[in-house]
Amino acid sequence: MSILVVAEQSNGSVKKATYAALTAAREIATATGLPIHFFAFGPGAANAGAELATYGGASVLVADDASLQNALAAPAGAAIAAAAKDSGASWVLMASTTTGKDVLPRAAARLGGGLASDIVEVRASGAHVAFVRPMFAGNVLATVEIDTPVKLVTVRTSDFATAGPTGGASPVTTSASAVDAAKAAAGKARFVSFDSSGGDRPELTEADVVVSGGRGLKSAENFKSIMEPLADAFRAAIGASRAAVDSGYAPNDYQVGQTGKVVAPNLYIAVAISGAIQHLAGMKNSKIIVSINKDADAPIFQISDYGLVADAFKAVPEFAAAVKAAKG
Amino acid sequence: MKILVTTKRVTDPGTKIKLKADGSGIAADGVEFKPNPFCENAIEAAISLRDQHGGEVIVVSIGPDEADQTIRSAVAMGCNRAIRIDGNDGGLDGDLVARALAKLAESEQPDVFILGKQAVDGDSNQVGQLMAEYLGWPQATFASAITVTNGGKSAQVAREVDGGIETVEVDFPAVITADLRLNEPRFASLPNIMKAKRTAIEVKTLADLGVETTLKVRTTRFEAPPGRQAGKKVADVADLVQKLRNEAKVL
Ligand SMILES: Cc1cc2nc3c(=O)[nH]c(=O)nc-3n(C[C@H](O)[C@H](O)[C@H](O)COP(=O)(O)OP(=O)(O)OC[C@H]3O[C@@H](n4cnc5c(N)ncnc54)[C@H](O)[C@@H]3O)c2cc1C
Ligand SMILES: Nc1ncnc2c1ncn2[C@@H]1O[C@H](COP(=O)(O)O)[C@@H](O)[C@H]1O
Numbered sequence: 119m120s121i122l123v124v125a126e127q128s129n130g131s132v133k134k135a136t137y138a139a140l141t142a143a144r145e146i147a148t149a150t151g152l153p154i155h156f157f158a159f160g161p162g163a164a165n166a167g168a169e170l171a172t173y174g175g176a177s178v179l180v181a182d183d184a185s186l187q188n189a190l191a192a193p194a195g196a197a198i199a200a201a202a203k204d205s206g207a208s209w210v211l212m213a214s215t216t217t218g219k220d221v222l223p224r225a226a227a228r229l230g231g232g233l234a235s236d237i238v239e240v241r242a243s244g245a246h247v248a249f250v251r252p253m254f255a256g257n258v259l260a261t262v263e264i265d266t267p268v269k270l271v272t273v274r275t276s277d278f279a280t281a282g283p284t285g286g287a288s289p290v291t292t293s294a295s296a297v298d299a300a301k302a303a304a305g306k307a308r309f310v311s312f313d314s315s316g317g318d319r320p321e322l323t324e325a326d327v328v329v330s331g332g333r334g335l336k337s338a339e340n341f342k343s344i345m346e347p348l349a350d351a352f353r354a355a356i357g358a359s360r361a362a363v364d365s366g367y368a369p370n371d372y373q374v375g376q377t378g379k380v381v382a383p384n385l386y387i388a389v390a391i392s393g394a395i396q397h398l399a400g401m402k403n404s405k406i407i408v409s410i411n412k413d414a415d416a417p418i419f420q421i422s423d424y425g426l427v428a429d430a431f432k433a434v435p436e437f438a439a440a441v442k443a444a445k446g
Numbered sequence: 447m448k449i450l451v452t453t454k455r456v457t458d459p460g461t462k463i464k465l466k467a468d469g470s471g472i473a474a475d476g477v478e479f480k481p482n483p484f485c486e487n488a489i490e491a492a493i494s495l496r497d498q499h500g501g502e503v504i505v506v507s508i509g510p511d512e513a514d515q516t517i518r519s520a521v522a523m524g525c526n527r528a529i530r531i532d533g534n535d536g537g538l539d540g541d542l543v544a545r546a547l548a549k550l551a552e553s554e555q556p557d558v559f560i561l562g563k564q565a566v567d568g569d570s571n572q573v574g575q576l577m578a579e580y581l582g583w584p585q586a587t588f589a590s591a592i593t594v595t596n597g598g599k600s601a602q603v604a605r606e607v608d609g610g611i612e613t614v615e616v617d618f619p620a621v622i623t624a625d626l627r628l629n630e631p632r633f634a635s636l637p638n639i640m641k642a643k644r645t646a647i648e649v650k651t652l653a654d655l656g657v658e659t660t661l662k663v664r665t666t667r668f669e670a671p672p673g674r675q676a677g678k679k680v681a682d683v684a685d686l687v688q689k690l691r692n693e694a695k696v697l
Binding site: 188190191192195215216217219220221222223224226227228231232233234235236248252253254255256257258259260261262263264265266306307308309310311312313314315316323327360363364369370371376377379384385395396402406407408414419420421422423424425426427428433436437440441444445 | 457459462463465472539540541544563564566567568569570571572575576578579580583584585586587588590602605606607608609610611612613614615616617620625626627660661662663664665666667668669670671674676677678679680682683684686687689690691694696697
């Protein structure tokens with residue numbers, strides 16, 4: 119029996135989210151005494167494997183194969199299931215990114231294992247491990263038990279620290295069975311294109327400061343002219359409410375909330391966002407919350423450390439300038 | 447084109463959830479139920495694909511008798527046939543739902559099976575993916591646009607993923623899960639609502655489908671999350687900056 123951490127990597131560099139899943143894995147390892155293995159897949163996996171080898175695992179399995187390019191769900195799920203068998207895994211963890219959510223269930227079905235999605239806590243009592251996960255847009259924390267021999271979880275990265283390397287060098291080996299399984303499962307889906315919403319701002323889920331704009335900004339031009347200087351002043355990532363995304367003010371992957379990204383930065387600044395429960399689900403664990411809204415009764419103020427009742431069009435440029443001056 | 451689509455009866459996402467005092471579940475009194483919003487996007491997509499390409503849409507839900515009302519609202523939107531798989535909400539997990547839906551797909555043999563990306567009660571986001579694997583079908587999750595390609599043999603699907611929009615092409619039969627920006631679900635007209643009331647719902651049991659009912663994942667306790675204290679209102683921008691620097695120490 120062992121624990122398998124499935125890494126996410128692109129072009130050989132491991133995504134930071136993986137190391138939040140590793141923290142959860144280390145908690146399971148502490149409770150159960152089981153060793154941790156890693157699995158990296160797709161072109162570049164061998165290089166990613168070299169990095170993972172310094173994180174104290176018993177081994178690193180890799181499947182560096184073209185059939186796993188773009189992490190299409192069927193081949194990726196098949197490869198993960200094969201790697202889990204190879205490493206004798208009784209626990210399989212992956213970060214709850216859109217890739218993790220897309221592919222890990224397919225591995226679960228192959229392994230006949232129960233899957234708990236988006237866990238926020240590992241709750242161990244002795245060697246027995248249960249998980250806590252939010253339900254109902256974060257209104258409920260549920261304790262879940264997985265009853266199958268192989269147990270799978272996706273890990274909400276904002277609730278686990280980023281694990282660090284331990285030094286040393288675990289052996290890195292290619293999992294031939296993972297490559298074979300991926301090849302056999304490939305073919306019915308094809309990657310067509312990727313349209314990046316990119317920019318050079320910090321990743322929303324990793325940023326120290328997040329500034330989010332809502333429907334009150336009223337247009338894409340306003341969203342840009344109000345939110346970008348504020349983000350620049352804080353070197354922050356930009357987020358948005360669903361209403362702002364639906365209205366086309368911001369790209370889809372800026373959405374923070376129940377059905378978008380979950381963030382927990384040191385500082386979260388909500389601008390012209392009312393504070394619907396589905397939005398709070400994605401940001402209420404931020405350390406300091408600031409909100410700027412012209413309606414003194416906006417629900418967002420009930421969870422904010424600092425609330426400013428003001429017109430965003432006037433207050434935010436002033437705020438950005440003051441922060442820029444303060445930061446020098 | 448034959449399309450299967452799901453609907454799920456969930457607690458109204460607009461109402462406050464209350465827990466039973468002993469933490470064993472959700473307090474049911476005064477709770478309103480609605481169709482899962484993501485399922486409404488799935489149904490809208492199914493109906494408009496049928497309207498463009500011909501064929502039929504069959505809506506299915508797994509739930510108790512009360513789910514019939516949820517199914518009827520899908521029929522009122524324009525689904526052709528309706529099936530309920532009898533199941534108690536407390537006796538299901540994502541895997542059991544996926545295996546039951548996979549059995550139905552094997553007998554109905556649709557070209558496309560469209561589900562919501564997640565149910566807003568459990569927020570699990572796994573049924574469509576599990577089912578796709580049980581069927582050995584390709585999947586396109588978190589869809590924000592669907593275009594049928596290759597003369598009706600496949601579809602290109604735009605997917606809302608971290609970092610942007612990915613487009614994949616999946617060969618039929620395929621599983622697609624709907625994100626909220628896929629479309630604007632239509633409102634049913636009064637005549638269609640009346641008609642839906644008379645539509646027969648075919649009821650199947652898990653035993654009829656030959657589905658093993660042991661759960662893989664059990665929820666053993668429900669707790670309220672820790673609350674967050676409201677802080678203070680600041681007077682103006684200068685006051686905010688001063689407090690962020692001296693009190694919160696984030697400047
Ligand atoms: C199934 C489901 C899932 C959802 N998932 C999400 C999700 O993941 N994330 C999410 O955010 N939402 C989500 N929602 C939507 C959510 O319920 C709200 O509709 C949404 O969050 C509202 O966005 P908003 O606060 O920007 O808009 P509004 O609620 O319209 O609020 C706009 C605010 O701007 C203020 N304002 C207006 N003008 C100004 C000004 N000049 N200066 C200052 N303030 C001003 C107003 O006072 C108001 O408070 C979901 C809903 C459903 C049903
Ligand atoms: N009991 C159910 N009946 C019908 N469809 C369901 C049921 N449970 C889940 N689904 C479908 O599966 C999707 C994903 O659900 P989940 O994985 O539970 O978040 C939902 O959006 C529904 O389309």
